[in-house]
Amino acid sequence: MNGTPLLRVEGLTRHFPLGHGLFGRRAGRVHALTELSFTLATGRTLALVGESGCGKTTAARAIAGLYRPDAGRVLFKGSDLAGLPRRARKDARRAMQMVFQDPFGSLNPRLTVGAIVGEPLVIHRVGTRAERRARVDDVMRGVGLDPRDGQRYPHEFSGGQRQRIAIARALVIEPDLIIADEPLSALDVSIQSQVLNLMKDLQEARGLAFLFITHDLAVVDTFADEVAVMYLGRLVELAPRDRLFAAPRHPYTRTLMAAVPVPGRGKRAPGSIPAGEVPSPITPPPGCPFHPRCPRALPVCRAEMPELEDDGGGSFVACHNPEPPPAFMPAGNIR
Amino acid sequence: MTRYIIQRLGESAVVIALMSFLIYALIGLMPGDPIDLMISSDPRLTPADAARLRAVYGLDRPLLERYLSWAVAALGGDFGNSRLHVRPVLDVMPTFLLNTVKLMGLSFVISVTVAIPAGVYAAARQNSRFDHIVNLLCFAGISVPVFWLALMLIIVFSVMIPILPASGVGSIGGGGVWDAVRHLVLPVTTLTIFSIGSYTRFVRAAMIEVLRQDYIRTALAKGAGRARVIWVHALRNAMIPVVTVVALSFGTLLSGALITETMFAYPGMGKLIYDSIMGNDYNMALVTLLFATAVTLAANLLADIAYAWLDPRISYGGSEGVRP
Amino acid sequence: MTALPPALIHVRRGMVTLFARRFLDHRLAVASAVVLALLALLAVAAPVAEWALGVDANAVSLAARFLPPSATHPLGTDELGRDLLARLLYGGRVSLIVGLAAALASAVIGTVIGLAAGYYGGKLDIVLMRLTDGVIALPLLPLLIVLAAVDLTKIGLPEALARDADVSLYRMVAIIALVSWTTVARLVRGATLSVREREFVLAATACGAGPLRIMTVHILPNVVSPIIVATTLSVGNVILLESVLSFLGLGIQPPIASWGNMLTGAQELIWSAPELVFWPGALIFLTVIAFNFLGDGLQDALDPRAIAR
Numbered sequence: 001m002n003g004t005p006l007l008r009v010e011g012l013t014r015h016f017p018l019g020h021g022l023f024g025r026r027a028g029r030v031h032a033l034t035e036l037s038f039t040l041a042t043g044r045t046l047a048l049v050g051e052s053g054c055g056k057t058t059a060a061r062a063i064a065g066l067y068r069p070d071a072g073r074v075l076f077k078g079s080d081l082a083g084l085p086r087r088a089r090k091d092a093r094r095a096m097q098m099v100f101q102d103p104f105g106s107l108n109p110r111l112t113v114g115a116i117v118g119e120p121l122v123i124h125r126v127g128t129r130a131e132r133r134a135r136v137d138d139v140m141r142g143v144g145l146d147p148r149d150g151q152r153y154p155h156e157f158s159g160g161q162r163q164r165i166a167i168a169r170a171l172v173i174e175p176d177l178i179i180a181d182e183p184l185s186a187l188d189v190s191i192q193s194q195v196l197n198l199m200k201d202l203q204e205a206r207g208l209a210f211l212f213i214t215h216d217l218a219v220v221d222t223f224a225d226e227v228a229v230m231y232l233g234r235l236v237e238l239a240p241r242d243r244l245f246a247a248p249r250h251p252y253t254r255t256l257m258a259a260v261p262v263p264g265r266g267k268r269a270p271g272s273i274p275a276g277e278v279p280s281p282i283t284p285p286p287g288c289p290f291h292p293r294c295p296r297a298l299p300v301c302r303a304e305m306p307e308l309e310d311d312g313g314g315s316f317v318a319c320h321n322p323e324p325p326p327a328f329m330p331a332g333n334i335r
Numbered sequence: 336m337t338r339y340i341i342q343r344l345g346e347s348a349v350v351i352a353l354m355s356f357l358i359y360a361l362i363g364l365m366p367g368d369p370i371d372l373m374i375s376s377d378p379r380l381t382p383a384d385a386a387r388l389r390a391v392y393g394l395d396r397p398l399l400e401r402y403l404s405w406a407v408a409a410l411g412g413d414f415g416n417s418r419l420h421v422r423p424v425l426d427v428m429p430t431f432l433l434n435t436v437k438l439m440g441l442s443f444v445i446s447v448t449v450a451i452p453a454g455v456y457a458a459a460r461q462n463s464r465f466d467h468i469v470n471l472l473c474f475a476g477i478s479v480p481v482f483w484l485a486l487m488l489i490i491v492f493s494v495m496i497p498i499l500p501a502s503g504v505g506s507i508g509g510g511g512v513w514d515a516v517r518h519l520v521l522p523v524t525t526l527t528i529f530s531i532g533s534y535t536r537f538v539r540a541a542m543i544e545v546l547r548q549d550y551i552r553t554a555l556a557k558g559a560g561r562a563r564v565i566w567v568h569a570l571r572n573a574m575i576p577v578v579t580v581v582a583l584s585f586g587t588l589l590s591g592a593l594i595t596e597t598m599f600a601y602p603g604m605g606k607l608i609y610d611s612i613m614g615n616d617y618n619m620a621l622v623t624l625l626f627a628t629a630v631t632l633a634a635n636l637l638a639d640i641a642y643a644w645l646d647p648r649i650s651y652g653g654s655e656g657v658r659p
Numbered sequence: 660m661t662a663l664p665p666a667l668i669h670v671r672r673g674m675v676t677l678f679a680r681r682f683l684d685h686r687l688a689v690a691s692a693v694v695l696a697l698l699a700l701l702a703v704a705a706p707v708a709e710w711a712l713g714v715d716a717n718a719v720s721l722a723a724r725f726l727p728p729s730a731t732h733p734l735g736t737d738e739l740g741r742d743l744l745a746r747l748l749y750g751g752r753v754s755l756i757v758g759l760a761a762a763l764a765s766a767v768i769g770t771v772i773g774l775a776a777g778y779y780g781g782k783l784d785i786v787l788m789r790l791t792d793g794v795i796a797l798p799l800l801p802l803l804i805v806l807a808a809v810d811l812t813k814i815g816l817p818e819a820l821a822r823d824a825d826v827s828l829y830r831m832v833a834i835i836a837l838v839s840w841t842t843v844a845r846l847v848r849g850a851t852l853s854v855r856e857r858e859f860v861l862a863a864t865a866c867g868a869g870p871l872r873i874m875t876v877h878i879l880p881n882v883v884s885p886i887i888v889a890t891t892l893s894v895g896n897v898i899l900l901e902s903v904l905s906f907l908g909l910g911i912q913p914p915i916a917s918w919g920n921m922l923t924g925a926q927e928l929i930w931s932a933p934e935l936v937f938w939p940g941a942l943i944f945l946t947v948i949a950f951n952f953l954g955d956g957l958q959d960a961l962d963p964r965a966i967a968r
Binding site for chain 2: 907947948
């Protein structure tokens with residue numbers, strides 16, 4: 001570890017006010033993201049997992065600077081993006097690119113693929129027109145597309161190809177970090193692994209860091225170094241991948257894994273599938289947000305919000321009554 | 336709701352105030368001014384007299400100052416005298432207003448009576464021959480130049496087959512109710528042809544939209560009487576946008592009335608506005624234009640309130656969306 | 660709502676063909692396009708017709724007043740002995756030019772206002788939409804009459820310029836554009852609001868694109884359909900407004916012929932020469948209805964509900 005991490009998120013909070021009710025009554029707000037904190041080092045992958053609606057996408061967008069946070073900050077290479085003047089913030093964004101979930105929505109239907117992939121270069125005024133062309137062709141080859149396809153429009157491509165285009169757009173400016181918001185979920189399973197392998201190869205070749213937002217634990221298992229589990233806008237567990245899969249500490253993580261069998265990780269963990277509905281993020285329950293569904297809930301869980309604490313073994317857990325720690329942890333738990 | 340109405344009334348007052356200044360300024364830019372008119376009517380006045388008169392009437396003061404003194408007087412109920420009618424502006428307006436209400440009211444009732452059944456029927460039989468004919472006629476109605484339509488009606492019904500009077504509200508010497516009605520026929524027809532066209536289109540579009548909805552399809556599929564579903568359930572829901580649009584159209588209708596009234600020398604508000612603008616009757620022009628603005632604003636407000644009233648899904652608080 | 664089913668991808672692929680087919684299905688719109696093309700052609704060819712007939716559209720001849728149709732004057736002559744056909748063709752030029760120019764100008768104003776309001780949102784949106792509502796609430800025709808009657812010398816224009824007939828043409832375009840941008844502004848704002856939330860806009864923002872780039876490169880090309888439809892429909896309205904003002908003697912000034920000002924003296928002609936009253940109005944009617952049908956056809960053909968997005 002050499003001083004400042006690539007990305008450091010501190011207490012990031014974002015609430016969305018709901019529309020006013022009929023004739024001016026305020027209808028409340030959605031607690032989309034509450035006090036998210038983590039760090040991500042150069043060249044590594046952090047997976048942000050959770051059920052849909054848990055605030056993953058909000059987190060990704062707030063980190064990318066698309067939403068102004070209500071509290072907290074995002075330090076990218078040691079500087080707070082929100083505090084930077086416009087020009088500097090634009091420069092900082094060069095090194096942080098985003099890949100979106102929906103490859104049909106994230107490409108402007110009125111631009112050619114070449115224009116889409118080359119847009120970051122135009123925005124950041126990189127090179128001459130010819131140099132940009134060459135770079136676009138290069139990066140398109142890099143993601144397995146034919147550079148001649150640059151003349152065509154997005155609607156002429158399949159979902160997998162479109163996601164490759166989106167990845168090419170993110171790569172063209174040679175960023176250090178790619179924030180990928182569910183980049184696979186809109187794709188067919190067979191295409192998913194292709195795109196995933198592409199991202200892994202690119203990471204190895206270019207030393208990219210990934211903030212990978214997903215609900216798919218199988219993907220997490222093959223790609224992530226560390227895993228952050230979110231529930232109802234809050235971080236409930238943050239742990240190295242192997243440790244998390246071997247011994248989830250938060251009951252929610254455990255139920256999540258029980259619900260989704262992960263290939264190669266043996267049979268389903270004996271545990272209960274979460275009972276009941278996810279509570280509304282508009283009126284989160286008092287205490288731990290998971291307590292209404294938690295098999296290990298104690299009376300204190302109903303009253304007091306647990307803090308995220310270091311369990312001494314490399315995991316951070318926010319739970320009053322965590323699952324027992326593993327009896328044995330293999331040395332060098334991170335790859 | 337009350338808060339919303341108060342807020343809107345406040346906004347309307349601001350628009351009226353801005354509008355009054357705009358019109359005041361514009362009218363000052365029209366050819367000639369009151370002193371020029373005096374000079375042209377009295378050749379003995381010298382340029383020195385003119386300058387003195389300007390000072391007396393305050394016409395040499397800056398625009399804003401003149402406007403403010405007008406506004407203060409207006410707020411006190413004094414809108415000045417009409418130059419053409421040589422009477423206080425407010426005394427002149429009622430007769431003209433009444434005539435316009437008669438003309439527009441009659442036209443409105445006829446238009447709605449024709450437009451609703453025609454629009455509903457066309458929507459219920461979309462793409463039928465009837466629908467195509469209605470559509471064609473609607474387009475004709477909204478595309479015809481009103482002044483030319485008036486001229487054509489006069490040529491046909493007053494010149495070629497002289498059965499109807501071409502101008503005024505009554506024959507000289509008075510002719511009773513029948514005479515008054517005869518004088519209304521051509522202006523009302525002119526005004527009505529345009530509004531039938533636009534209303535029918537709105538009714539048809541709104542009905543098509545409603546008939547697409549699942550609950551209507553369900554009702555039809557369940558075997559509810561087709562006529563009942565269309566004329567009761569669907570029409571009731573289609574009326575929401577129609578009411579709004581019809582209220583909004585009052586402004587347009589007033590413009591139509593201006594041309595119609597001018598063409599048929601019908602002494603209504605439209606003709607009053609036109610004559611006062613063209614006749615340098617500044618006070619009258621100012622007040623009548625403001626009145627027209629106020630009517631349009633009131634119609635808009637009523638439309639929005641009616642919309643909120645009819646459609647419980649609409650909220651008027653303005654919501655803050657998610658913004659990048 | 661994530662991926663489209665494969666079937667819709669094919670629909671999308673044939674978007675242009677689909678548009679063409681849907682438009683061609685709209686027979687009235689196609690007929691209107693043909694009529695408008697013919698009218699435009701005739702208007703452009705006005706000097707040719709003048710030359711072929713050996714007449715001068717502006718030559719006043721008291722000896723030739725109210726001539727019946729003949730070989731030299733296919734539609735006869737007007738109350739000042741001018742050839743009616745030649746004047747109608749020149750009038751068509753003016754009506755079409757004013758209609759197109761004012762509609763385009765108002766489309767530009769409306770697009771800029773709608774984009775800004777929809778994209779920036781917040782206070783700017785509120786102010787711009789209140790402005791739009793305010794303009795919509797104005798009594799349009801009376802206001803246009805006032806604007807058209809304004810004495811240009813009083814705002815500092817030289818006398819010669821203020822009385823110039825050509826200036827009356829620019830002035831018509833300007834004042835009509837000034838009051839008729841509201842429809843486009845509202846439509847563009849609405850479309851912008853929905854396009855703004857699409858992921859490709861977020862993607863460009865995340866990449867560091869500035870507001871100007873977002874609006875011109877990413878939003879504008881995706882909101883052109885409503886602009887095209889509204890502008891086409893507004894051409895008809897503009898022509899109506901121009902003709903009314905010219906008819907009232909406030910619009911296009913003689914000797915330039917316009918369909919509106921050819922009717923200025925019509926109230927005296929209804930007894931003596933009703934056919935002189937018929938032609939200019941009939942052409943206005945034809946042109947306006949053609950633009951309205953064209954706009955209607957474009958609307959159907961570009962209907963987003965019918966085309967997978």
